[in-house]
Amino acid sequence: GEDVEQSLFLSVREGDSSVINCTYTDSSSTYLYWYKQEPGAGLQLLTYIFSNMDMKQDQRLTVLLNKKDKHLSLRIADTQTGDSAIYFCAEIPYSGAGSYQLTFGKGTKLSVIP
C-alpha cells in the first residue's frame, strides 16, 4: 500500500541547517515533492525531484533521494525564522491512469528559534 512517513516536529536555531526526513513505500513513485504550509495558509510547492535523480539543489534547498532505502530528505541551509512552517513530503504513486493524486505524509512542523 501507499504510505509516507515523516517525523512530526523539528526545532533548530536560526542560521543552522534543517534536515527533514521522509520515507515512502511505493517504489514505482515517479515524482517526490516537498510542500510548505505556513500558518493559516494552503500548501505551496517548494521543490520536487524526479525518481531517476539522486539530488537536486535549489538555492538554500537540497533534496536527496535514496531510492534503495525509499528515503527522501530536505535540507534547508541557513534556516531563517520565516522558514517556520509545516513541511509535507508527497509522492505520486503509479496509477497508470494519468492521475496526479498525491499521497502526503502527516507533515513535519519546523520551529526556528531566533
Place this chain on the structure above:
Amino acid sequence: EAGVTQSPTHLIKTRGQQATLRCSPISGHTSVYWYQQALGLGLQFLLWYDEGEERNRGNFPPRFSGRQFPNYSSELNVNALELEDSALYLCASSLSRANTGELFFGEGSRLTVL
C-alpha cells in the same frame, strides 16, 4: 493571475446538517482535487475531478460528494455532518496532463461541526 480560490473561508455547522464548499481553479487548469486536513491526520485525499468527471475518490463515506462544473470550478458537499468532519478542506488544481504533477492549493475552507 488569480490562484486557486475557495469559499467560504470558515463555516460553522451543527451535527446532521449539510455543508457545501466551493473551489475555483487556476485559469486553464481542468483538474481539481479535494483534500481533508484534520488535526493529527495530515492530508487525506477525498476526490479528483478532471474535465467534468469524477476520476477517483479516497476512502471516505458516500456522504462526501461533489461535482465539477463546465467552467472547471468545483463544489464539495458533506451531508449528515459528524463532529469528526471538522477539518480544513483544501482544494488544489492542476493541468490535466501536467508533466510534473504539481498541484496548486487554495487556502482552504475551515469547517467546524458543533
